[in-house]
Structures are given as C-alpha cells and as structure tokens.
Amino acid sequence: xxxxxxxxxxxxxxxxxxxxxxxxxxxxxxxxxxxxGAVILVAFVAMSLxxxxxxxxxxxxxxxxxxxxxxxxxxxMGADHLGRDVFSRTVWAGRVSLSxxxxxxxxxxxxxxxxxxxxxxFGGWTxxxxxxxxxxxLAVPLFFLAVAFLALYGPSIPGLIFILGAxxxxxxxxxxxxxxxRLKVADFVTAARALGARDLAIIVRHILxxxxxxxxISATLRVGIAILAEAGLSYLGLGVQPPTPSWGNIVADGRxxxxxxxxxxxxxxAFVLLSVMAVNLVGxxxxxxxxxxMRV
Amino acid sequence: xxxxxxxxxxxxxxxxxxxxVITFALLMLAPGDPIAFLxxxxxxxxxxxxxLEEQLGLDKPAPVQYVQTMTGLLSGRLRSFRERRPTLExxxxxxxxxxxxxxxxxxxxxxxxxxxxxxxxxxPYSLIDHVATVTSLLGVSLPNFWFALVLIFIFTDQxxxxxxxxxxxVGVDGYPVGVIWRYLIMPTIVMALSILPPLVRxxxxxxxxxxxxxxxxxxxSKGLSEPVVLIKHALRxxxxxxxxxxxxxxxxxxxxxxxxxxIFAVPGVGMLAVTSALTRDYPVVMTxxxxxxxxxxxxxxxxxxxxALLDPRIRHD
Numbered sequence: 001x002x003x004x005x006x007x008x009x010x011x012x013x014x015x016x017x018x019x020x021x022x023x024x025x026x027x028x029x030x031x032x033x034x035x036x037g038a039v040i041l042v043a044f045v046a047m048s049l050x051x052x053x054x055x056x057x058x059x060x061x062x063x064x065x066x067x068x069x070x071x072x073x074x075x076x077m078g079a080d081h082l083g084r085d086v087f088s089r090t091v092w093a094g095r096v097s098l099s100x101x102x103x104x105x106x107x108x109x110x111x112x113x114x115x116x117x118x119x120x121x122f123g124g125w126t127x128x129x130x131x132x133x134x135x136x137x138l139a140v141p142l143f144f145l146a147v148a149f150l151a152l153y154g155p156s157i158p159g160l161i162f163i164l165g166a167x168x169x170x171x172x173x174x175x176x177x178x179x180x181x182r183l184k185v186a187d188f189v190t191a192a193r194a195l196g197a198r199d200l201a202i203i204v205r206h207i208l209x210x211x212x213x214x215x216x217i218s219a220t221l222r223v224g225i226a227i228l229a230e231a232g233l234s235y236l237g238l239g240v241q242p243p244t245p246s247w248g249n250i251v252a253d254g255r256x257x258x259x260x261x262x263x264x265x266x267x268x269x270a271f272v273l274l275s276v277m278a279v280n281l282v283g284x285x286x287x288x289x290x291x292x293x294m295r296v
Numbered sequence: 297x298x299x300x301x302x303x304x305x306x307x308x309x310x311x312x313x314x315x316x317v318i319t320f321a322l323l324m325l326a327p328g329d330p331i332a333f334l335x336x337x338x339x340x341x342x343x344x345x346x347x348l349e350e351q352l353g354l355d356k357p358a359p360v361q362y363v364q365t366m367t368g369l370l371s372g373r374l375r376s377f378r379e380r381r382p383t384l385e386x387x388x389x390x391x392x393x394x395x396x397x398x399x400x401x402x403x404x405x406x407x408x409x410x411x412x413x414x415x416x417x418x419x420p421y422s423l424i425d426h427v428a429t430v431t432s433l434l435g436v437s438l439p440n441f442w443f444a445l446v447l448i449f450i451f452t453d454q455x456x457x458x459x460x461x462x463x464x465x466v467g468v469d470g471y472p473v474g475v476i477w478r479y480l481i482m483p484t485i486v487m488a489l490s491i492l493p494p495l496v497r498x499x500x501x502x503x504x505x506x507x508x509x510x511x512x513x514x515x516x517s518k519g520l521s522e523p524v525v526l527i528k529h530a531l532r533x534x535x536x537x538x539x540x541x542x543x544x545x546x547x548x549x550x551x552x553x554x555x556x557x558x559i560f561a562v563p564g565v566g567m568l569a570v571t572s573a574l575t576r577d578y579p580v581v582m583t584x585x586x587x588x589x590x591x592x593x594x595x596x597x598x599x600x601x602x603x604a605l606l607d608p609r610i611r612h613d
Contacts, residue, residue: 136314139589141551144569148319148581151573152326228439232555235441236570251442258445259453269442277437 024213027289034285040278044271048094057085059092059245068261078263080253090268093245098275100161100240101227107165108226109219112172113211119173120180121203127177134170142167142229150238160239164226172218179211213290220283224276231272247272301601308593315589316582320362323578330354330377330576352377365582374579376572383583386568392471393463394557394564398549400480401487402542405495408488413499414526417507428500432493440486440552444559447482458482461561483560487552491545498541502534536603543599547592 028034047054063083071078077086115134119127137145149163183189184207192206233239234248242249247268254264330352335343349355353364368374372384379386416425452460463479464471506512507530515525553566561567565584572580 132311132314135311136318138547139311139315139592140319140585141547141554141588141592143551143554143566144585144588147554147570148573148585149322151570152323152328152576154327224437228437231439232441235439236555236558248439248441251439251445255445258449262449265442265445269439269445272439272442273434273437276439277433280433280437 024289028285031285033281037278037281044275048098051091055088055091057088059089060243071263077267080264089245093247096246100230101223104161104164104226105222108169111169113176116173116176120177137170155238183207217286224279227276304597319585324358333575376580377577383579390565390568393562394553400484404488405491409495413496417500417503435489435493440490441555444486463562483556486556499538502537506530506534539602540599543595546595550588
C-alpha cells in the first residue's frame with residue numbers, strides 16, 4: 001500500500017518509475033525506523049545478558065532504610081516498598097520477560113509452522129481437522145484462556161510459556177497454510193515432483209525456504225504480543241511469581257504505592273513499552289523490506 | 297443469502313461444542329479442589345465431603361458432568377458453586393458493564409480512526425500522516441495495564457478529576473448515564489487506544505486502494521467536489537475491510553476487558569472470568585468462556601454478512 005502510494009506519487013510527479021529495486025537487506029538497512037528499533041532491541045538484549053554487570057544491586061537485595069526512596073543518586077529509578085532498587089529489579093526482570101517472550105514465540109511458531117505446513121501441503125481431512133481446531137482456539141479470547149489456565153493450573157513460568165504458545169499459534173498456521181497452498185502448485189514444485197522428489201524433500205528443501213520471510217516477520221511481531229501478554233498476566237498475579245522479578249509484577253508491586261511512589265510502576269512499564277516498540281519497528285521494517293503488501 | 301447464513305449458523309454449532317469440550321477437559325484435569333474454596337479450612341473436618349460433592353454434581357463421572365453442565369447452561373439452570381444461583385443470572389448482571397464499555401471504546405476508536413485515516417490517506421507522508429503512524433506504533437506497543445495506571449496517577453491521584461474504580465458510586469443502581477460517564481472515561485480511553493492502530497491501518501490502506509481506482513477519477517473529472525468524492529464515493533467502499541476488522545477486534549476487546557475491568561474494578565464479564573477461575577467456580581468459568589466464544593462466533597458471522605450488505609458485488613451463495 002505504501003509502495004502503491006509511492007508509485008502513484010512518482011507517476012504524478014512525472015518521474016520514471018522503473019529503477020532497479022534494491023534487495024531486502026538494503027531496504028532494511030535504509031529504513032531508519034527499523035534500524036532504530038534494532039538498536040534499542042540489541043540494547044535490551046545486551047542489558048539482560050549482562051544483567052550482573054549492569055544492575056548495581058541483586059534483584060532481591062533489600063535495604064529497609066531506602067523503603068520507597070525516590071529516584072536519586074543511590075537508586076536511579078528509586079526503591080520499592082521493601083527497599084529494593086527498582087532499576088536493578090527491572091534489569092533482572094528483562095531476562096525473565098524477554099526469555100518468556102522469545103520462548104513462547106518459539107513454541108507458537110513451531111506449532112504454527114507445523115500445523116500450517118501439514119494443512120496446506122496435504123490438504124484433505126488433515127487440513128479440515130487442523131483448521132477447525134484453529135477456529136476453536138480463535139473463538140476463545142486469549143486472555144480468557146490464559147487466565148483460566150493459569151488460575152487453575154497454578155501460575156508458573158513454564159505454564160506461562162506453554163499457554164501463550166499453545167493459544168497463539170492459529171494466526172501463524174493460517175499464514176503458513178496460505179503460503180503452502182500458493183506454492184505447492186508452483187512450477188518449481190511440479191518440476192521437483194516430476195524429478196521424483198519426496199514430500200518431505202519438497203516441503204523442507206523447496207517450499208519452506210520460500211516461506212521463511214513470512215515466518216520471520218510474523219514471529220517478530222508475535223514476540224511483541226507475547227511480551228505484552230506476559231506483562232499483563234504477571235500484573236494480574238497469574239504470571240511470574242515474586243520474588244522473581246518480571247516487568248509486569250514490578251508494576252503490580254507499585255500499584256498500591258502509586259500515589260506516593262509512582263516510580264516503582266512507571267519504569268518497568270516504560271521498559272515494556274520500549275522493548276515492544278523496538279520489536280514492532282523491526283518487524284514492520286522486515287515486512288517492508290521483503291514485501292510491503294504482505295498481510296502479516 | 298439466507299441459505300448462507302443458515303449454513304454458517306449450522307457450522308458454528310460443532311465449533312462451539314468443540315470449545316466447550318476443550319474448556320471442560322481443562323477444568324476436569326486441573327489440580328486442586330473446588331470444595332476447598334467453598335469451605336473454610338477449620339470447618340473441613342465437620343463437613344461431609346460426599347454430601348457436598350453430590351450437591352455440586354462432582355461425584356459423577358466426567359462425561360455425565362459435562363452433559364449436565366451443558367444442558368444446565370443451555371436451560372439456564374446451571375448454578376454457581378460459590379453463590380448457588382444461576383450462572384446466567386450472574387452473567388446478566390456482568391454483561392451491561394462490559395457491553396457499555398466495549399461500545400464506548402468502539403465509538404471513540406471509530407470517531408478518531410476515520411478522520412485520521414482520511415487525512416493520512418489524502419495527504420500521505422504529511423505531518424499528520426507521520427503523527428498517525430507514530431500514534432499507531434505507540435498504541436500497539438503500549439501495555440494497557442500500565443497505561444491505565446498512568447491515567448489513574450494523573451487524573452485520580454494528582455488532579456482528583458475522575459474516579460479510579462467501579463462503574464458507579466455506592467448506593468446507585470443501574471447504569472444512569474449522568475452518573476456513570478465519569479467512571480467510563482479512563483477505561484474507555486485505555487480500550488479505545490488499544491484498537492485504534494488496526495482500525496487506522498485498515499481504513500487508511502483501503503482508502504488508498506479505493507482512491508487509486510478509475511471510478512474515483514471519473515467522479516473527480518465530473519467536477520464533483522473533493523469532500524463529495526471522498527465521503528460519498530470512496531469512504532463507503534473503503535469501509536468494507538474496516539467492517540472485517542471490527543469482527544476481528546471483538547475477541548481482542550473481550551480479552552482486554554479482563555485486564556481493564558480488573559484494574560478499574562468494573563464489575564463486568566472480564567472480572568467475573570478472573571474471579572471465577574481463581575475460586576474454581578467451574579460452572580461460572582464454563583459460562584463466561586462459552587458466552588465469550590459464542591459472541592466471537594456471532595461477530596465473525598455478522599462481519600461476513602455486513603460484507604455483503606456494504607458491497608453488493610459480494611455474493612455468498
């Protein structure tokens with residue numbers, strides 16, 4: 001759509017439209033917003049990896065003399081109701097929150113790509129069965145499912161990763177399925193089949209490589225959704241349990257003290273916002289680099 | 297058209313049965329004991345577990361329980377474990393708050409999305425277009441529970457303008473507009489902002505598509521004024537994809553109501569879902585889940601039907 005608008009504009013200005021189109025890599029590198037997102041994202045990942053060096057305190061280090069201390073020299077982002085350094089907790093929480101976002105997305109994509117491949121390539125009853133399952137999962141709002149699951153089975157990090165992954169694969173499955181439906185009748189696939197290639201070889205060697213952009217883009221955008229969901233569930237007390245810090249549960253810690261000690265809730269929430277924004281910028285950049293009309 | 301609608305309704309029945317089986321299995325397989333939430337621990341000794349299990353129907357095998365639960369739900373006789381009254385009655389009390397909130401959020405989001413989309417489609421790459429892009433990015437990246445707290449901090453704690461919890465003051469019944477509007481402002485803003493980005497994106501891209509078509513050029517060359525071309529010719533056709541996105545937004549809004557209602561203590565369906573899950577009130581969990589899913593299924597159907605109504609070129613038979 002952006003491309004189309006661009007084309008319309010260029011036509012209107014009487015400039016030649018034909019020009020050698022740069023490849024996806026150059027287009028991504030030329031996209032300033034995507035680069036900004038990538039830089040922020042790398043910074044967040046580095047912060048989490050090197051948390052022991054970045055955080056001035058341990059995540060559970062209490063200092064009762066500093067209870068609810070405002071941001072200052074000792075605590076750049078203030079201290080919480082137990083005198084724990086908010087900045088240190090937020091840095092340590094990055095490990096937890098980003099890992100959950102990544103691992104649950106990995107599960108989402110694993111399920112989504114497998115189901116989408118099976119449904120799109122084999123068709124028939126496999127397709128019917130899988131797509132009905134997709135419809136069922138899509139009929140239940142994610143938060144209803146996740147809240148019920150975590151409340152009943154007990155909140156835990158593995159539980160969180162499982163339910164986020166298990167509940168959010170349908171959209172990816174649909175995307176991958178659509179790609180397979182399109183590609184399995186393509187000439188190069190027919191040629192491969194004529195040469196005697198088996199199903200597995202056709203799927204893995206011929207079709208999947210062409211689906212990689214769709215998978216990568218939708219996975220990137222999924223990470224953002226997963227980080228937000230984890231934060232929301234942990235805020236409700238159904239996700240990561242204290243004392244293990246996660247961005248969502250630190251915000252919840254500060255809820256009661258909002259009026260007097262806003263810093264406890266403000267900073268971890270801002271980290272969620274920034275990291276998800278960075279992920280989305282990179283995801284949008286990848287989409288624009290590969291194919292702006294892609295509906296991911 | 298009628299046949300299409302009938303077929304879709306028939307198709308959605310096995311779908312909803314599937315959802316109910318999965319949800320019920322989830323409840324049955326869950327560890328922990330619903331009775332532990334009903335009886336205080338110190339009285340556990342004196343209570344006859346078996347009588348209580350029989351009362352709640354928990355003594356029967358799972359398939360029988362499933363059938364009883366579903367027939368109870370459909371006939372309205374299914375009762376909550378905790379409150380011992382029909383779950384549909386509890387649902388009926390929770391529904392209005394959620395419906396009011398959802399409609400307000402949709403109205404606000406629409407009222408903002410259409411003008412933004414029109415401006416950024418007519419003037420792409422202008423300042424307003426860029427502002428709209430950035431706002432969209434913010435909207436999809438904003439953790440709604442945190443945004444809600446920021447609003448509460450500003451408008452309740454600092455300025456003291458708006459109430460931060462509930463939907464009406466104590467002692468007031470029903471939903472009188474004159475009273476509840478102050479309670480609705482913050483939750484509405486939070487929900488509206490979360491659905492604004494997809495609305496703007498869809499409306500903008502479909503407007504751009506429509507504006508580049510021949511009949512728009514024809515309308516312009518007939519000498520029609522730009523507002524007439526935009527609103528009478530372009531907007532109507534570009535609303536079709538926007539109608540689809542509405543159907544897709546409903547599950548999102550219902551899911552969001554879980555968090556928004558919990559934060560603002562709005563006694564709606566989202567809050568009911570959370571408290572019933574936390575207290576293992578299985579009949580209420582089944583009721584909220586099934587009604588939410590039924591709403592999603594119906595809204596998907598309405599979306600497809602509205603497609604046909606908005607665009608006579610689409611035929612479903």
